[in-house]
Amino acid sequence: xxxxxxxxETNFKYMDINQKIGERIRELRKEKNIxxxxxxxxxxxxxxxxxxxxxxxxxxxxxxxxxxxxxxxxDFTIFFDDNKFSRK
Amino acid sequence: xxxxxxxxETNFKYMDINQKIGERIRELRKEKNIxxxxxxxxxxxxxxxxxxxxxxxxxxxxxxxxxxxxxxxxDFTIFFDDNKFSRK
DNA sequence: AATACAACGGCTTATGAGTCACATAGAAGT
DNA sequence: ACTTCTATGTGACTCATAAGCCGTTGTATT
Numbered sequence: 001x002x003x004x005x006x007x008x009e010t011n012f013k014y015m016d017i018n019q020k021i022g023e024r025i026r027e028l029r030k031e032k033n034i035x036x037x038x039x040x041x042x043x044x045x046x047x048x049x050x051x052x053x054x055x056x057x058x059x060x061x062x063x064x065x066x067x068x069x070x071x072x073x074x075d076f077t078i079f080f081d082d083n084k085f086s087r088k
Numbered sequence: 089x090x091x092x093x094x095x096x097e098t099n100f101k102y103m104d105i106n107q108k109i110g111e112r113i114r115e116l117r118k119e120k121n122i123x124x125x126x127x128x129x130x131x132x133x134x135x136x137x138x139x140x141x142x143x144x145x146x147x148x149x150x151x152x153x154x155x156x157x158x159x160x161x162x163d164f165t166i167f168f169d170d171n172k173f174s175r176k
Numbered sequence: 177a178a179t180a181c182a183a184c185g186g187c188t189t190a191t192g193a194g195t196c197a198c199a200t201a202g203a204a205g206t
Numbered sequence: 207a208c209t210t211c212t213a214t215g216t217g218a219c220t221c222a223t224a225a226g227c228c229g230t231t232g233t234a235t236t
Contacts, residue, residue: 018150149192
C-alpha cells in the first residue's frame with residue numbers, strides 16, 4: 001500500500017487536476033526557495049489555504065489561480081507548459 | 089465610447105482573466121465549427137452557462153475548465169499556449 | 177526546547193454551478 | 207413580408223462549494 005501511494009504521487013497521468021496544479025505550484029515554489037507562507041502572502045491568500053491548494057484539496061477558481069501564478073512570477077502559459085497538463 | 093469598447097475587446101493585455109478565457113474558448117470552438125450548445129453538451133454544462141463563460145461573466149473553477157478544455161479536444165498546455173495568457 | 181514550516185478539522189460567508197423563462201438577431205423557408 | 211428555426215445572450219433564482227480564517231498538531235532544524 002506504500003506502493004499505491006507511490007504511484008499516486010508520481011504517475012501524474014492519473015492524478016486529479018487539482019493535485020496536478022498543487023504539485024506544479026509546489027515545484028515552482030521550491031525552485032524559488034520560498035515557504036508556503038511567503039508565497040501565500042504575495043498571492044494574498046491565507047497560509048493554510050495555500051497548503052490546501054498544494055495538497056490538491058482545493059478546487060481553485062481561475063482568478064485565485066491567477067494570483068498564485070503571478071506570485072510565482074510567471075504567467076499561465078508557463079505554468080501549464082508541463083507534462084502533467086498535456087495529454088500528448 | 090465605442091472606442092473604449094473596441095479596446096476592451098481587442099487589447100487582451102488589459103482584459104480580465106475570465107474574459108481572456110472566454111475569448112480563448114470561443115476562438116477554439118469556432119475553429120471546430122460547433123455551437124455553444126454542442127460544446128456545452130460535450131462538457132456537460134448548461135448552454136446558458138457556456139454563454140456566461142464565453143462572455144467572461146463566470147469565474148470558473150479548474151475542474152469545470154478542465155471539462156470544457158477536454159470538450160475542445162485539447163489539453164491545458166495547448167489551451168494556455170496563447171499570447172493572451174503570456175506576459176512576454 | 178525553541179523556532180520555522182507544513183498539514184488538518186472545522187467553521188462562516190461569499191460566490192460558483194446549475195437551471196429557468198424570456199429576449200434578441202439572423203437565416204431559411206413559405 | 208411573415209413565420210420558423212437556430213444560435214446566442216440576460217436576469218433571476220437555488221443549492222453546492224470555493225474562499226477565507228481559526229486553533230491546534232506534527233515534524234524537522236537549530
